Every structure is written in C-alpha cells, then in structure tokens.
Amino acid sequence: MIRTRFAPSPTGALHIGGLRTALYSFALAKHDKGEFILRIEDTDIKREVEGSKERIKEILKLFGMDWDGYFVQSDRAREGIYKKAAEALVEAGHAFYCDCKPRNAKEEGYSKELRDPCRDAKKKEGAIKLMVPDGEHVGFRDFVLDKEVTWETSTVADTTLLKSDGFPTYHLAVVVDDHDMDITHVLRGHDWMPSTPVHLLVYKCLGYEKPEIGHLTDILDPEGGKLSKRKGSTSVDGLLKEGYLPEAVLNFIMLLGWAPKDNRELFSLEEFVKAFDHKGFQKSNPVFNKEKLDWFNGEYIRQKSDPELLEAFKPFIPEGADAEKVKKVIPLIKDRIKTLADFKTMAGFLFEVKTVDPTQFGENHKIHLQKAAQAIAGSSDLMKVVEENKFKTGDFFMDLRIAIAGSRVTPPITDSIAILGKEETLARLKKFTD
C-alpha cells in the first residue's frame, strides 16, 4: 500500500507551494487508496511560530485533505529515537562527534569545506555529523523527474545529523521517520534535491531500504526567482483573505506542475485524485500567475448556488448589511466579479452612498435624471422614458448609474434601483436635479 506524508515545519503561514506538495502527496496516496500522513517537523524549537501547527491542520481540512496519521517530531525527539539512531551511526563508524562552534551560512556565506576537521578527532560529545566516504557514488531514481540522479560522494559534505541540544536535523529526522512510518513515496520540494545524497547515505548506513523519492518543481515568482513570501500574497491565508475560494486555489495549484493528457482543466479534489498519476508531473518550474487564478475563481463563483455564495461572502460584505438585501444582490454580481472581495467594489453603493464626481456626467444629465426621477416616483418603466423622450439609451442609463452609484461600472441599473428602493434612489437623484 502506498503511504505518503506531508511534513511541514510550523514556522509560519502555510504557502501555496506547501499546499501543493500536500495536495500531490495526498493524491498520490489516495489515487491508490493508500494512506496520507501528516508529520510536523518542529525539531528547531527556536523557529516555531505559535499557532501555525493548528492552522496547518485547519487549512488541510478546509481544502478536504484529511490525514490518516499524525506525528510531531519534537515528541519523538524527546523519546530519544533520533539520538539513538545517531549514536548507532557513530558506533558503526559512519558518524562522529564535533563540538566546534556552529557556522551560520547567512552571515558567513557558502562554505567550500566538505570534510569536517573533527571527523578523525574521536571526540566524545557535541553534535553528531555524518562521515561521508570518498570515491563512492550515490543515486536514486526520481519519480517526478523520471530519471536517475547520482552524486560522487566527494562532492557531499559531512552534514550534521544530531544537534548538540540532542534534537535531530532534518537530514536525520526525515530518514528515521520515513522509515519508521513506512512511507513508501517521499514527495518534497526541489530545494531538497541537493541534500538527497546525504539522506541516501544515511539510509544505507542505518541499513534501511530507501523509499521512492520525487522532487517537485519550485513555483516561481513572475518577477523571477523562487516565489517569495515577501512578494505578493502567496500564503494560503492571504489568498483566502483576498477573496479566493478554496476550490479555486486548489484547482489552480493542481495544474502548476502537473497536467492530464486530455487537456482538462476543471477538477474537484475528488476528480483530481481519480485522474492523478505520476506521469503528469512537469519537470520545469512554473510561474505563479494570478490571472489564471482569477479565472478559476470566477468559474467557481459562478458554479456556486446563491445560498452557497451568501455563506462565502460573509467575511466580505459591508458591516451591518441586511442579509435579505445581500441575497438579492448576489445574482446581480456573480457574473461580474473575480474575487469575493469584489463584492464591495461592485455592490458597495447599494449599502452606502458613494461620492459622485459630477464631471463624469454627460451633457444631458439634468434632463435624464429629472425624467428618470419622475418615472421612478410614478413606478413606471424606465425604457418608456427613453423611448418617449428619444434619449440615447446608453447615455441615459449612464447618467443614472453615475448619480446612483458614483461609478461607470455597476450591475444593471434597473435591478439596482429595485434593490435600493424608490425612496433611497430618489434621494440620490435629487442632489443632481435641483
């Protein structure tokens, strides 16, 4: 049976790259009725952000990805599981102690030293590092890239496996955990590729069988470079706040690095799981382009029923807005918006008076608005006004639109008036007919 895992570190907001990794891992397992494990990689206690563990779980549930097993690495670390493995490696001559001052790559830049000076010092305490052999080859078949990737071990560094605080680094923890948890397929970001030879060596030295491993493409920023957390809102929560539907976000990331053979684009999670296969993986890095996300979002907004939209709009409607009124507004705007947040820009004028720029009016606006006000007061048809007075239809309605909404872009104006009510509409027109 296929068992995959999603192994985020709780160091902040979950980003769409992480969500995509989770999605593909989920689909990989579920396509074959396998199991999907959630493992929190929190072995660097200093970097943990309060509440992010919980938020990750909420988001996975919101997107419909329930897990079949849940582990927290710090719990396992306290049981001494990783320490034991590291010590066994020292015992077997595959690792060594080092009590030197840790370096900090951020400040010191990249290092060229692959061999640690302590590797033959036979120290008895400190961190434990892997003693990488020279002149050997390590490799694996990447199931995403669909190719063999190999390294010469002389290009692989003596990597720290156990920190001096007794907690493992990622490199030890993943190997031990994926083995202990019977993970059959490891799917992770491409940024992990360079440390894969270390993991391969650890598998070998520990006597473990290695799982299938695949490295996903990185999502690129339109500006170039890896999608960064600073540019734009790429966190899942950020997208949700901007008014994107979970279905849309999910469908969007499905196709960022994977594609079906039949050019299909619209998938629910269930449909995606069914269609998913490892052959559809893309090998080159995709660019995050929001316009496509906008399109997906529009599609899903239009697919939703009005009651469903009423629920979805809740965080985006003006404060104190009457639910009955909102209900009437929905059918008017659902074809016209890209995000839920567009509710306010498209229909805000129905809930509050907008300022009107008088220069927007056409030259006949006074007579247009006077005749319109008369008709509305008498509850007669506005189209009749246009015909009887030989007004230009577009000009007439545009003046009306500006007077009522303060904008040249609104839902159909007669429908808007119906929602606004006779009294409020006339009050708005009055300002420009005197």
Place this chain on the structure above:
RNA sequence: GGCCCCAUCGUCUAGCGGUCUAGGACACUAGGUUCUCAUCCUAGAAACCUGGGUUCGAGUCCCAGUGGGGUCACCA
C-alpha cells in the same frame, strides 16, 4: 564559484521519431449579444533557446553552449 535540476505561445501546458501547416487554457486583439461592466458566442495574433550530431526523417534521441532555478547552517 562547486554540485544538482530544468528549457514548446507573455503564462500554465499537450506532444513521448513521421499524423506538427505544433493542440488546449489564461491573458491579449477584433466582432456579436447588451443600459455600463461582466457573463456568453465567434474570429484572430502568439511558441518548439542556439549550435553540433544520430536518423531516410527530430519539438520529440545524444552532446556542447547559453539561459533559468535550486543548494552549499548544529534552518527546515
């Protein structure tokens, strides 16, 4: 800089040696519907990084160059 990965329209991609005058989607342009904007419909413009091979034949295979990305912490 060392190591590793990648390379089809602006973007996401289909293509797995001949059916490619390279297909779809987003975006874009034009037209239709329309009280604006959208939705919807129709049409259009738009790509195989370069150079060598292999082959009767290459977008598809191989090599090099170039370009892009990643990584080089007791962070994940």
